[in-house]
Amino acid sequence: MSKINRSISTKDTSILIANAGGRCSYNFNNDICNKVLADGRVNLGERAHIIGVNGPRSEFKTNDLELNGYENLIWLCKDHHAIIDHPTNLNVFTVFELHNMKSRHEQRVRTGRLPYFGTETSVQDYASLCTLFLFLDIHALYGNVASFPRIHINFYDVEDMYEAYCMDNPPSLSLFEPLLRDRFDRFINCYFDLANHLRGLPNIKEDQFSGWMEKQFDQVSYQKVVIYLESVESLISIIDQRFPQILQQDVYNAFD
Structure with a gap:
């Protein structure tokens, strides 16, 4: 045989x-x-x-x-x-x-329906985002402030996790693909603008058990929230097109 x-x-x-x-x-x-x-x-x-x-x-x-x-x-x-x-x-x-x-x-x-694939830089972009969102719940980026003037304390986790990432990977989260980098930069800039603004608003109510707090409502704050939420939707949309598995990965839990 x-x-x-x-x-x-x-x-x-x-x-x-x-x-x-x-x-x-x-x-x-x-x-x-x-x-x-x-x-x-x-x-x-x-x-x-x-x-x-x-x-x-x-x-x-x-x-x-x-x-x-x-x-x-x-x-x-x-x-x-x-x-x-x-x-x-x-x-x-x-x-x-x-x-x-x-x-x-x-x-x-x-036909370009997968416009960003199979290159050294695409894998590096995937690794950068995958690492960040392993410790940060990408699905909570929207919900933590979507019911403004109620916001959740976990909204501020973005700042802590992003700064921790940048400390270990100086000078910042580096993305190579221009459109992906532009969407992420817009998101992070909108986030810091909103977070710094919300810290200056007094808490009307606060539930330490659930983590929810209610801020003072005004139109300037509301518009900043809308701009931030638009940046979140834009970022999640392009991540879904490029690296959909990031949206499906579990968030790291040290107590599991």
């Missing part, structure tokens, strides 16, 4: 990663991964076989199919590789569906 060749060439690997934009290709119904897996130096993804060498979907092998060639491979993260190959999912992730999945993802890359 001839030995099965399991090697995948460097050329096919390079084409696969490049066409996937360095991101996980998994997209099924409304579930899209897009996780950044390559930066030109380090590859964290996996080359998954659409038709297996002797594993999942291997019954569809044909004599003219190059099993280890680009056409039979899809670039995935470790988790989604395991999902498509799980025995209970083989009737869902068929050969036809995986080819379509790969095609949809690569089409998004070619």
Whole structure:
């Protein structure tokens, strides 16, 4: 019996990663991964076989199919590789569906619908934001002041966490992509403007148990809150487009 060749060439690997934009290709119904897996130096993804060498979907092998060639491979993260190959999912992730999945993802890359992917700087941007929002709840940025004149004491955590990050990573949180950097800079400037302003307002009510306090209402304060909330929405929107997994990550809890 001839030995099965399991090697995948460097050329096919390079084409696969490049066409996937360095991101996980998994997209099924409304579930899209897009996780950044390559930066030109380090590859964290996996080359998954659409038709297996002797594993999942291997019954569809044909004599003219190059099993280890680009056409039979899809670039995935470790988790989604395991999902498509799980025995209970083989009737869902068929050969036809995986080819379509790969095609949809690569089409998004070619048409610029994933405009920032697979570069050294994109991974660095992801790492910077991921680290900051590991300790700061990104989903609370809006809610802590959205019911102004009621605000939550955790609103001021942004300042503490951002300054702690900058102390360890001088001089500031560095983002390389211009639009992403502009959105973040606008957010942080609006935050400090609002935080400094709110500190100067007297507390009308304060519940130390829940952390909520009520400030004195005035139109100037209200407009500053609106401007800040717009900057939060703008930042979260671009993070969702670039690095959606940041919105899904758990916030670090030292007591867990």
